[in-house]
Amino acid sequence: MISLTRICREFTVGDERVAALRDVDLEIGSGEYVAVMGPSGSGKSTLLNMIGLLDRPDSGSYLLEGEDMTSLSGSQQAALRRHKIGFVFQFFHLVPRMSAAENVELPMILAGIDSGERRRRVGETLEAFGIGNRARHRPDQLSGGQRQRVAIARAVIMQPRVLLADEPTGNLDRVSGGEVIDILEDLNRSGITLIMVTHDPELGKRAGRRIRMVDGRIESDS
Amino acid sequence: MRQRDLIRLSLGSLVDQRMRSFLTILGIAVGIASVVLLTSIGEGVRRFMLSEFTQFGTNLIGINPGKTSTVGVSGAIINNVRPLSIADEEALRQIPGVIDTVSVVQGNAPVEWRQRSRRTNILGTGPAASTVWQIRVARGRFLPADDQRAARALVVLGSKVASELFREVSPLGQVVRIGGERYRVVGVMESKGQMLGFDLDDAVYIPTARAMGLFNQESLMEIDLLYQAGLQSKTVADQARRMLIARHGAEDFTITTQEEMLDVLGSVLDIVTLAVGGLGAISLLVGGVGIMTIMTIAVTERTPEVGLLRAIGAGRGQILQLFIGEAVVLAAIGGFCGLVAGAGGAWLLGALVPELPTHTPWEYALYAEILAAAIGLLAGVLPARHAAGLDPIEALRAE
Ligand SMILES: Nc1ncnc2c1ncn2[C@@H]1O[C@H](COP(=O)(O)OP(=O)(O)OP(=O)(O)O)[C@@H](O)[C@H]1O
Numbered sequence: 001m002i003s004l005t006r007i008c009r010e011f012t013v014g015d016e017r018v019a020a021l022r023d024v025d026l027e028i029g030s031g032e033y034v035a036v037m038g039p040s041g042s043g044k045s046t047l048l049n050m051i052g053l054l055d056r057p058d059s060g061s062y063l064l065e066g067e068d069m070t071s072l073s074g075s076q077q078a079a080l081r082r083h084k085i086g087f088v089f090q091f092f093h094l095v096p097r098m099s100a101a102e103n104v105e106l107p108m109i110l111a112g113i114d115s116g117e118r119r120r121r122v123g124e125t126l127e128a129f130g131i132g133n134r135a136r137h138r139p140d141q142l143s144g145g146q147r148q149r150v151a152i153a154r155a156v157i158m159q160p161r162v163l164l165a166d167e168p169t170g171n172l173d174r175v176s177g178g179e180v181i182d183i184l185e186d187l188n189r190s191g192i193t194l195i196m197v198t199h200d201p202e203l204g205k206r207a208g209r210r211i212r213m214v215d216g217r218i219e220s221d222s
Numbered sequence: 223m224r225q226r227d228l229i230r231l232s233l234g235s236l237v238d239q240r241m242r243s244f245l246t247i248l249g250i251a252v253g254i255a256s257v258v259l260l261t262s263i264g265e266g267v268r269r270f271m272l273s274e275f276t277q278f279g280t281n282l283i284g285i286n287p288g289k290t291s292t293v294g295v296s297g298a299i300i301n302n303v304r305p306l307s308i309a310d311e312e313a314l315r316q317i318p319g320v321i322d323t324v325s326v327v328q329g330n331a332p333v334e335w336r337q338r339s340r341r342t343n344i345l346g347t348g349p350a351a352s353t354v355w356q357i358r359v360a361r362g363r364f365l366p367a368d369d370q371r372a373a374r375a376l377v378v379l380g381s382k383v384a385s386e387l388f389r390e391v392s393p394l395g396q397v398v399r400i401g402g403e404r405y406r407v408v409g410v411m412e413s414k415g416q417m418l419g420f421d422l423d424d425a426v427y428i429p430t431a432r433a434m435g436l437f438n439q440e441s442l443m444e445i446d447l448l449y450q451a452g453l454q455s456k457t458v459a460d461q462a463r464r465m466l467i468a469r470h471g472a473e474d475f476t477i478t479t480q481e482e483m484l485d486v487l488g489s490v491l492d493i494v495t496l497a498v499g500g501l502g503a504i505s506l507l508v509g510g511v512g513i514m515t516i517m518t519i520a521v522t523e524r525t526p527e528v529g530l531l532r533a534i535g536a537g538r539g540q541i542l543q544l545f546i547g548e549a550v551v552l553a554a555i556g557g558f559c560g561l562v563a564g565a566g567g568a569w570l571l572g573a574l575v576p577e578l579p580t581h582t583p584w585e586y587a588l589y590a591e592i593l594a595a596a597i598g599l600l601a602g603v604l605p606a607r608h609a610a611g612l613d614p615i616e617a618l619r620a621e
């Protein structure tokens with residue numbers, strides 16, 4: 001489903017060129033549960049952004065469901081992000097002035113879905129994630145774990161094929177982190193392809209497949 | 223993205239920054255309000271002036287002795303200019319299309335009745351003055367159609383003169399003294415009010431020939447021609463000009479058509495309205511700069527939000543729409559408030575100060591509203607383009 005071949009990505013910092021990804025080859029099948037691990041600065045986030053079409057490689061090819069992604073225009077990529085890809089971030093990235101329900105609704109607004117359908121899907125999803133009674137609360141009235149659940153609801157509301165989570169528990173305590181992982185694994189069991197960056201070896205062990213990155217390369221894959 | 227959702231999202235972020243939005247809206251509202259208020263005053267004054275000038279009817283041509291190069295009323299009689307005579311007036315009346323003529327001689331003299339005396343305007347006019355100038359007689363009748371050269375000593379009083387001299391007594395049939403001569407009162411005019419500072423009620427009307435004698439004048443000061451509605455003023459004026467040149471041997475008179483006067487007046491007033499509107503437009507511009515500033519700040523503050531929106535599938539176009547939408551909503555609300563405040567202010571001013579007529583030209587108000595939206599659009603474009611151009615990854619990291 002995801003197929004990366006010889007992907008390279010360099011950043012220019014001042015006069016220096018930093019290679020964030022070096023010749024990365026990676027195949028991920030539909031419905032897989034992949035944990036991406038490795039030291040800080042090894043290119044994990046860059047890899048996730050690449051898969052999530054937020055970034056373009058300098059060279060190499062990327063096929064998503066057999067389609068070439070590198071040749072797509074910006075707006076075509078935006079449409080794919082809208083429909084096929086969900087993002088979950090370490091820092092939640094909820095819009096502070098909007099209620100939980102409105103945050104979850106956002107991707108559907110961008111996609112032009114009508115409001116009746118939106119309301120129904122938001123209600124169902126928040127309920128399923130155990131935050132139905134928090135729909136009208138704003139992010140600053142929610143706990144960290146609740147915020148991340150809202151963020152996950154927003155990521156999956158468009159029923160994407162791939163869920164990309166960059167240290168989703170990095171900002172949470174053990175208990176609420178565990179609850180978040182439970183939700184993500186549930187989603188994976190019901191068919192979504194889950195790719196999760198984590199520093200926590202415990203969490204890594206729960207994944208079906210572990211990728212270890214060092215210095216922009218995939219060092220091990222098991 | 224749907225239109226309704228776009229407006230809802232814009233309103234949401236504007237409500238979130240209430241104070242800031244309010245001040246920005248105030249900026250635009252003040253601009254629009256001043257445009258509307260100032261043009262309302264300009265238009266009101268314009269209408270007032272026009273109605274002042276047309277209250278004597280529009281199908282009028284005035285002829286004055288002497289030649290002036292600019293349009294205006296020349297009262298001065300230059301030495302080698304032949305006087306305008308009653309014979310001239312009678313000749314002019316024969317021009318086809320001319321319904322009536324009025325000769326005018328004007329001066330100042332005391333009007334006395336018993337012990338009371340009042341210094342007032344004496345208008346020597348022909349019998350047609352009442353119909354040509356559209357001033358109605360309240361009591362009695364206007365000057366009768368006597369032989370103009372041997373008119374009887376009759377007088378018609380302006381309403382103010384009548385009430386000042388006679389108080390409760392009916393003036394009809396009474397004899398007043400004007401410049402030492404005795405005149406019998408045959409009528410009292412309706413109150414007509416002021417016309418550009420000249421109080422028509424503080425005047426009396428006597429036959430032209432008698433006024434010429436009274437003031438020792440050789441020439442009429444003016445001859446007014448009333449022509450049939452539907453005729454070109456120019457046609458009539460040309461005929462009058464040819465006839466008088468034939469009689470005088472030279473063009474030693476000035477013909478002013480009502481149309482010319484209105485044209486000149488109208489273009490002057492247009493400039494006034496325009497200048498006044500321009501002043502308001504400057505304050506609108508300031509409001510526009512305010513919107514631009516606020517939107518620039520908003521984009522900087524909400525950079526992470528832009529990154530997030532890109533990550534969940536917003537295209538550059540949608541980001542552009544969102545921020546421009548906010549600017550336009552700000553400007554449109556400001557425009558609407560300004561419109562209400564400006565029109566309301568104009569109305570209130572008109573009600574409180576009746577001497578200052580106001581009139582809100584609605585098409586100007588519409589232009590002002592469109593202008594406000596356009597300013598919002600323009601002011602929003604730059605910051606919105608900046609937001610749309612942000613790199614999503616960088617934007618997400620900016621926390
Ligand atoms: N936008 C950027 N501009 C410049 N350099 C960047 C940028 N993004 C990443 N890099 C560099 O690329 C390398 C990989 O960064 P990346 O964020 O992918 O690491 P990471 O594995 O996610 O690290 P961490 O565990 O700390 O999140 C780093 O050296 C980083 O400094």
Ligand SMILES: [Mg+2]
Nearest residue numbers: 044045046166
């Ligand atoms: Mg990272």
